[in-house]
Amino acid sequence: MEKEKFSYPVSLRRMQITDKFWKNEMELVRTEVIPYQWNALNDKVEGAAPSYCMHNFKVAAEMNRQKRKQGAAYKEPSYTYRGFEMLPEDPENLKDEFYGYVFQDTDFSKWVEAVGYSLTQHPDPDLEKVADAAIDIVCAAQQEDGYLDTYYIINGKDGIFTNLRDHHELYCMGHLIEGAVAYYEATGKDKLLHAAERFADYATDYFGPEEGKCKGYPGHEIAEMALVRLYEVTGEQKYLDLSRFFIDERGTKPYYFDKEHPETVKKGHENELRYSYHQAHLPVRQQDEAFGHAVRAVYLYSGMADIARITKDEELYQACVRLWNNVTKKKMYITGGIGATHLGEAFSFPYDLPNDTAYAETCASIGLMFWARRMLEIVPDAKYADIMERALYNGVLSGMALDGKSFFYVNPLEVLPEACHKDERKFHVKPVRQKWFGCACCPPNLARLISSIGSYAFTENEDTLFVHLYMGSNVEKTVNGKTVNVQMESDMPWEGNIKIRVQAENAKMTLALRIPGWCKNYKISGIEDAAQEEKDGYLYLKKVWNREETFCIDFPMEVQMFAASERVREDIGKAAIMRGPVVYCLEEKDNGKNLHELLVDTDMHASVSEGKICDTVVKMVETDGWRLTESGDAEETLYHMYQKPQKQKVRLHYIPYYTWANRGENEMQVWTRVQNP
Amino acid sequence: MEKEKFSYPVSLRRMQITDKFWKNEMELVRTEVIPYQWNALNDKVEGAAPSYCMHNFKVAAEMNRQKRKQGAAYKEPSYTYRGFEMLPEDPENLKDEFYGYVFQDTDFSKWVEAVGYSLTQHPDPDLEKVADAAIDIVCAAQQEDGYLDTYYIINGKDGIFTNLRDHHELYCMGHLIEGAVAYYEATGKDKLLHAAERFADYATDYFGPEEGKCKGYPGHEIAEMALVRLYEVTGEQKYLDLSRFFIDERGTKPYYFDKEHPETVKKGHENELRYSYHQAHLPVRQQDEAFGHAVRAVYLYSGMADIARITKDEELYQACVRLWNNVTKKKMYITGGIGATHLGEAFSFPYDLPNDTAYAETCASIGLMFWARRMLEIVPDAKYADIMERALYNGVLSGMALDGKSFFYVNPLEVLPEACHKDERKFHVKPVRQKWFGCACCPPNLARLISSIGSYAFTENEDTLFVHLYMGSNVEKTVNGKTVNVQMESDMPWEGNIKIRVQAENAKMTLALRIPGWCKNYKISGIEDAAQEEKDGYLYLKKVWNREETFCIDFPMEVQMFAASERVREDIGKAAIMRGPVVYCLEEKDNGKNLHELLVDTDMHASVSEGKICDTVVKMVETDGWRLTESGDAEETLYHMYQKPQKQKVRLHYIPYYTWANRGENEMQVWTRVQNP
Known part of the structure; x- marks a missing residue:
């Protein structure tokens, strides 16, 4: 990696996506997915299995209040939101049990993350009010020591961190951080951010290389990249350290999960195979083949790329490159779908890419985008952006119906409905999208991705604005204290002609435009006095921009x-x-x-x-x-x-x-x- | 069906298979499979999981003796057999527990059946002695009331027939009958036959249409065809009646298995689906699609064909024809393999015949041969013999290694070993044959089929000898009190030229020779004065045979x-x-x-x-x-x-x-x- 080339996503608060295609997607998220999801996590969707997500937070909050013997009973505000009346729940009615999956808390975290992004692109005071109220409930559940996972708050804190392999606590923490940072960055409100910091502090006290600290790591990754984000927004080194610790500890022997679950230890190779489900079969720096649960894998690799970039860790970066090559050259569908088998929702062996039994989870393709963006932050090579774009317009968007009302977990490349109904081997493949899921990961993941799509399209460093994906947009960049405004018009993914207008006052800036891999001959016109250089699939236009300049770049589609x-x-x-x-x-x-x-x-x-x-x-x-x-x-x-x-x-x-x-x-x-x- | 055309298998005692190909297969069974199997069911195979089959019989026999407070402790004879010394087991050493699968008794029954057939083709006094000793043990376990299934004898007779769906008691009875009849027909010894009759009597007292009798039927079919065999050898109508009762009761509502397992009843269609595993979703006369466990299905259809023939039941026969067409036109591999999915070892939906995940169990193809032979007994149409032959030379024989020492359960049509090792969806597909199985059905099923192959090749009625499969052989037939000897030379399956020598003295007999479906133009030469008629794929040669006549029929192979x-x-x-x-x-x-x-x-x-x-x-x-x-x-x-x-x-x-x-x-x-x- 060439350290001077690092870039980072442009803040969503400094851009507006104006694109017809993406505006439409974002409006579906804002007007369909986010409200539906809010009602789902409040168990207000008729005919859908209850999520119990907010119920669990309320129970935990009430237990908290009673334990502290202080404060009034939590009083839920009464409000209506997009036609759904949310009646306050009487604390007397709360059952003091935890319901749902061990990771049910993340329903809220993913939702609030999507809300945060959405607010940057479309202010919505009603929605913000609902989110603030939800945040109040969640924060009321936080323990004095900072711990915040309702499963153990309700079921007994003795069990905290005793089952890292299966109980998703650190996954919950990771999502909470992601949601909190997003909401803070969108609104400037830091209540949830502080709650996330306190939970992260609890974790940094508990885990680490120091003697006496726990040497565990998450069974389901995400904390790795979330902690980096928390580090980036707070500057607290310990969050970065904990992320790196999780990454480096994974796969070391003796296996932590063996210590945690001595009863399930198997011999030799068979044990390693079980750990490959969690990418914990080998230290990550030694890995060169993607194994196991595909979503977990790409979340891990995303965190590895973050750490490699921030700590300038060449060895870790090379592991990322090897794994990237393995996934994209041997284990990826043409749609950007990954995870060829539903057994373990996992990668299969190289070149095993059956079309009709594919898993290709929507979340996995989203995770591939997370990873691709992070690889781009390290090295602006269009090969990463090509895959990011491939996943986005195919295996990711296929996850949501055109009306935003139903969703695919599984994205097969070939479907015979009769087989989906009659052949148990294909029961995981649904011939039509489903309303909602008990394990609701894909819809909210789609919501948070689509609402923040601009941060995948544009990254920047001191003097360069990188355009990885073309979309109608208005991006602000500061170079040497001067503001440059870059406006783009595009009809992607249907047409490749892009119109770019740059407004600035004598600002020296490089505009790095990706040349899509699918384009054989592009044509640029109307640009003046620019030093043009093509490298790794990017066209670098280096010049002093002045006043308003408009030019076109055309990527003919065939x-x-x-x-x-x-x-x-x-x-x-x-x-x-x-x-x-x-x-x-x-x-x-x-x-x-x-x-x-x-x-x-x-x-x-x-x-x-x-x-x-x-x-x-x-x-x-x-x-x-x-x-x-x-x-x-x-x-x-x-x-x-x-x-x-x-x-x-x-x-x-x-x-x-x-x-x-x-x-x-x-x-x-x-x-x-x-x-x- | 045309009732005058019925035929029945030529007795193995009236034929010798002299064929090089089949002699070799039979010798493998006699010298490899049968001894190995005997040692397996006596837990004497090093490195193999114990069968406990004979152990269970000995335990039951000892309990029996103690209960009756009579007789000496059972003393096992000491003998050696093919180099394996069988030391008598000290009754003191017997654990009074049942071990193994609920159907472990059938290991013995299948073995003794193969032994019986083998003795007709190759007398082997040592082997017969071992079989007689084994029969003594088994008979010593029989209860005074005739009941004979060690699982419930050992675990408590209160449970008898309380779990017909899963506990395979009637399957054990069926195999016991098959073994007993075979051994009786081969040796004339009736000790085991009487034991089987007494068990069958127990069942006829228990099940039936009469008020107060149980309305259940087997979870795993075979009793249906076994009882017919017992009827044919004993002439006892009640065995035929019980078989017909089992057949007609299956699939009637309310479902018997629901009464038996009220806790697992599901609603409507879903419940029917569960019963299709046992072919119990609909009364069999209404069925026209093959569903569920493929072995069970073809065992049932075989029994249905038997009953249709003997009771001249046109409606039942038409159900057999519909199911036959469904299986062979929509659900069969080109190898004669059936059962396209390992989930439930079952038929999949029409035309779903994946090559690399096939189940195509050896036993299912063997069962398809059972069924085909029974269809031929009703109507001599070469389409049945074509399928019988297809299954035999492909999906059946593939089940055994050329050295008779290892076996396939699953017979895929495409194998990538890497997939078998790494892809859980293909773990059922083995790239090499296995030594033996805990659930040892295929190897003994192969043994009993191969040893009795002649009874698939030839059937007869009063005046006609049908040749369904060509193989070197010497068959005796009686017409009008005269003995006709038919000798055949063949190099099948490699060459289609068959030499036939008939020896008789002025005997009027029709020889019906199948014209294989794979042959476009056959040529017959050297036959004189015969009325030749071709019908349904058989060439009927009707004439008075005198002295020794030799002729040739050639089915050119391309x-x-x-x-x-x-x-x-x-x-x-x-x-x-x-x-x-x-x-x-x-x-x-x-x-x-x-x-x-x-x-x-x-x-x-x-x-x-x-x-x-x-x-x-x-x-x-x-x-x-x-x-x-x-x-x-x-x-x-x-x-x-x-x-x-x-x-x-x-x-x-x-x-x-x-x-x-x-x-x-x-x-x-x-x-x-x-x-x-």
């Missing part, structure tokens, strides 16, 4: 046909269609049943047109193709003497992958067999 | 390329090679790694040659094909712009599917992509 490495058995002889960053797929709705009987012609004769999926305007793609003619006795003879298959010419109708399953249950496939392989 | 119905997603664009009844496959050993990168040319230019797999001589096939040339950056780029694949011409080396995995762990595939699909 319909492109992709093949997978021959090593990928499931995709051999098949091709996928992309246009720009968007992966396309075939749906039964447009192409009839039995999509596996279709062939795409290598001579595509592709045409692109605007069309609607539900009410959303997207670019559709048509290509030449073929449909096998079923032999008359297809139903009568299972095996017959081989004959050259009969087929008829058809036009194949492709839609963007992320828009699939918005028109009811039907077949879908990304990889289609190729005519003349 | 290398044939097969395709699956377009509905089978996993096989689309692929072809499999067969020659005669034998399915071929590619192994890494002969064709290099990454078999999925191979293509078979539709213009095969096939050549056939003799070759050895280990020490076994087989016919190998070579065809023209292609190997994709991996692009130089196969390891560097997971997805790349589509380019016409580069490939080089190769010869593909095919071996018989059933001989795969005899030369160590390696890749294998049956279905290969076709050049120019």
